[in-house]
Amino acid sequence: MFLVYVLVPIFQSIWISFHDWDGLGAKTWIGMANYVELLDDDTFYTSLKNNLIWLVLYLLSIPAGLAVALFLNQTVPGIRLYKSLFFFPFVISQVVVGLMFTWFYAPDFGLFSKIIEWLTGEQIAILADERYVTYGIIVAGLWPQTAYCMILYLTGLNNINPEQVEAARMDGAKGAKLLWYVILPQLAPATFIAMVVTVIGSLRSFDLVSIMTAGGPYGSSEVLSYFMYEQALSEYGFRMGYGAAIAVVLFLIMMVFISLFIVRMLSQERNA
């Protein structure tokens, strides 16, 4: 199964990326031409830059998730309800998140626009301004991602060794110090998993871009995965070879991170 549905398609994609193919007719072998063209394509650099912004800012969901988890990790009546509310954005579909944020930012009637207008006296259409558009989408993405990290940390916090915490308290550790030296080391596995899902999630970012802006305005919020889709599969595309070339580049970037993660996991296993 794994062979047929994962490994073979990877090599097929790499194979297609050396061709000029519209998905209908015959493939023509063009060697590295797709990659050469990619290096001369402004949209490619825009996508790369945006992917990088995604990667860096998406990592914010880890500390944010931790903060929310610590805040919710107490025993007061009704805490379960709060936990569910915080977890809610992760449960609903990304498409719905995208639509909600689109309305939130919408000029004229969106809540965010109204607040900005009230503060500054003029409207800013976040999703139509190339300076803010990527950040606008990332904020929407951070909302469910933070919930996801929060869940990971909540599970981690359940497994904290209470004796160690007691001992630390005896020695007079409080607040930040206690968190840094006692709690966080015990949360390391949760942090690692959160890191993995967040990095991969940020590189995969597609649904929100597709729903909120479709890469616009004039291509300034493109990311690699959406760019690939647009070139190979959308109404104006059908350049399978070129799309495959973008996919290969994205795959290589992902491979760098995935290799790092795997190396780390292996070294941990050895030390364990």
Place this chain on the structure above:
Amino acid sequence: MTLFKSLSGLALSAALFSSTAFAGEIILNSDHSDPAPKKAMEELIADFQKANPDITVKWNNFDHEGYKSAIRNFLTADAPDVAAWYAGNRMEPFVKAGLFEDVTDVWEANGLNDQLKSASASMTIDGKKWGVPYTYYQWGIYYRKDIFAEQGITPPKTWAEFLAACEKLKAAGIAPITIGTKALWPTGGWFDYLDLRVNGYEFHMELTSGKVPYTDPRVKAVFEKWGELVKAGYFIENHAAIDWQDAIPQMVQGKAAMYLMGNFAVATMKDGGLKEDQIGFLQFPEITPGIPVSEEAPTDTFHIPSGAKNKEDAKKFLAYLASPEAQTKMNATLGQLPVNNKAEQPADPFLKAGFEMLSNAHALAQFYDRDANAEMAKAGMEGFQEFMVKPDKLDAILERLEKVRARVYK
């Protein structure tokens, strides 16, 4: 036993999924999922079966977006007998790949060269006809009649009058023109019309088929006119954040006065609460005097895939679809215009205006994203959108488009 089971299972599934048409059955794939088109298709199929009792039509209705990728699969793998598509360069890739059947004989046998004359050019590739058009609709400027009357503006006929009207509206605190460019294509309407009026249809066709560089001074002249509107702030703000429908409330609320759009926008305007006598229609004003007046009229068509199994009956269907009676009835339901010039004129005032305008047109453009190659269209419309936000970057935009053109039309 298991082998026997799987074999019979195979046979069964083959029976279930095969689209082998029985004699006298044609399979029709189309994307008429919206209510009005769906009803029009149902009526058309029922009437056709009544006229041809020995033929039954099996209709697969797709949703509009999914159809665009589905057609590429079913044309190659499992072709129906009739498929809906669009005229002009939209059908070119399929024609070039040998996936559409030449239907010149249907045109010859039914006198269509004369009856469907207005769409003849957009159905022809390499001197042959590749399908049958059955409906189109006009584009033009829809405006608020009552606002024009309040401001004392008469419908502008020339570019100078148009600019003066915009100026007057802006001074009164009304955005002259509404538009929503989030989905990019509405920008194509502006580019097409300005190009048709500045340089004319022949140049526009040369440009969209990739024969003219985008850095050509004639293209710059188009953007110069467009820039006059953009730089003066005649378009609504934040148009890049909204879809075409979201630009209509501005007009309904009286915050904007004009909208260059296809005739389908009228229904949405009425739904928004405008009365028929509040909406006016005007032809896009003249820019270069003496240029033959052409219009934009995107045409919907039906084709026979070359892999069709029952071409004989499919041709009967196309001939029926081309007839004045079928087109009259169908377009009454669709709220659009029949292509057949023997068909009855529509009663709706906007369609009437469109019918007259298109009947007298020098030629009909299909729309930027149907006339130009798909990839060029995407890049082009992105460029138009950028220009409407940042008119100062024109040279950089045109150079980028030229780069795309050079690559696409090798």
